[in-house]
Amino acid sequence: MLVLIVLLVEELGIKELLPAYLDPNLQPSELATGVCFAAGGAGYDPFTSLTSSTISISDQVDLFKEYIRKLEEEVGVNRTNFILANSLFLSVFGSNDISNTYFSSPLRQVQYDFPAYTDFLITLASNFLKEIYELGAxxxxxxxxxxxxxLPSQRTIAGGIERKCVAMYNEAAELFNRKLSKELNSLNKNFQNSRIVYIDVYNPLLDIIVNYQKYGYKVGDKGCCGTGIIEVVELCNRFVPTCPNDLEYVFWDSFHPTETVYRKLISSILQKYVNKFV
Incomplete structure (x- = not known):
């Protein structure tokens, strides 16, 4: 969903490209108009980032603290506080925790049943949001x-010969989402002058996947890259064949949608949620 955020920033007219905070070519003047701290493969669960060898959520918060110090040097403390209070912060975590850490690794299954694991994730999510709120968000x-x-990869792993949608995984996602929405409502009541908004991508994306032909797609259960059933990220490269026309596909690889699907989700988000941040 990181791509979704980058495209959303573009659609809002904030920036044509949201730069990574760790980009060595990032200019100090760009700090005031937004940067990205995200790392592919990260999660609320520290074990998720550890197994993916990526930047953890706590390390991302540390980078945010460093960003604030640099921004203060660039525009001053008062202007920095104004920017933080009026900026839009977007958080995308959870998918890797559930699909990669819980269902694909025995460690967390030994420690938790799934309802207990979602409670663990919600606590971590809440702590993260409290921390960035205290920093000015x-x-x-x-x-x-x-x-x-x-998702094509999960259909391949657990969907049987027919590669059907895996009901257990969807039910797990729905349980987590319900708890997340409830927690955000609670935080909104306790965080003064805050606007913390739950953004549902589960239902609009599910509708596109299930009714892909209605949306003009020809393939809804495989990605455009390679076989479309298991390749993800690095495995989709210039040496791997891709489909002739990605506009016909819901998914680019076996985990991530194509750009046209992301843009449909953005349209839905702009219609439903933008006014809630005002």
Whole structure:
């Protein structure tokens, strides 16, 4: 869903490209108009980032603290506080925790049943949001987990010969999403002058996947890259064949939607949620 955020920033007219905070070519003048701290493969659960060898959520918060110090040097403390209070913060975590850490690794299954694991994740999510609130964030959009059971990779792993949507994975995502939405409502009541918004991508994406032909797609259960059933990220490269026309596909690889699907989700988000941050 990181791509979704980058495209959303573009659609809002904030920036043509949201730069990574760790980009060595990032200019100090760009700090005031937004940067990205995200790392692919990260999660609320520290074990998720550890197994993916990526930047953890706590390390991302540390980078945010460093960013604030640099921004203060660039524009001053008062202007920095104004920017933080009026900026839109977007948070996308959870999918890797559920699909990669819980269902694909025995460690967490030994420690928790799934309802208990979602409680663990919600506590971590709440702590993260409290921390960035204390650092000055006031308008925060938190994305739901998508319908994980209908992703091509999960269909391949657990969907049987027919590669059907995995009901158990979708039910797990729905349980987490319900708890996340409830927690955000609670935080909104306790965080003064805050706008913390639950952004549902589960239902609009599920509708596109299930009714893909209605949306003009020809393939809804495989990605455009390679075989479309298991390749993800690095395995989709210039040496791997891709489909002739990605406009016909819901998914680019076996985990991530194509750009046209992301843009449909953005349209839905703009219609439903933008006014809630005002």
């Amino acid at each position: 006031r308008r925060i959009g938190v994305f739901s987990v998508p319908p994980l059971g209908c």
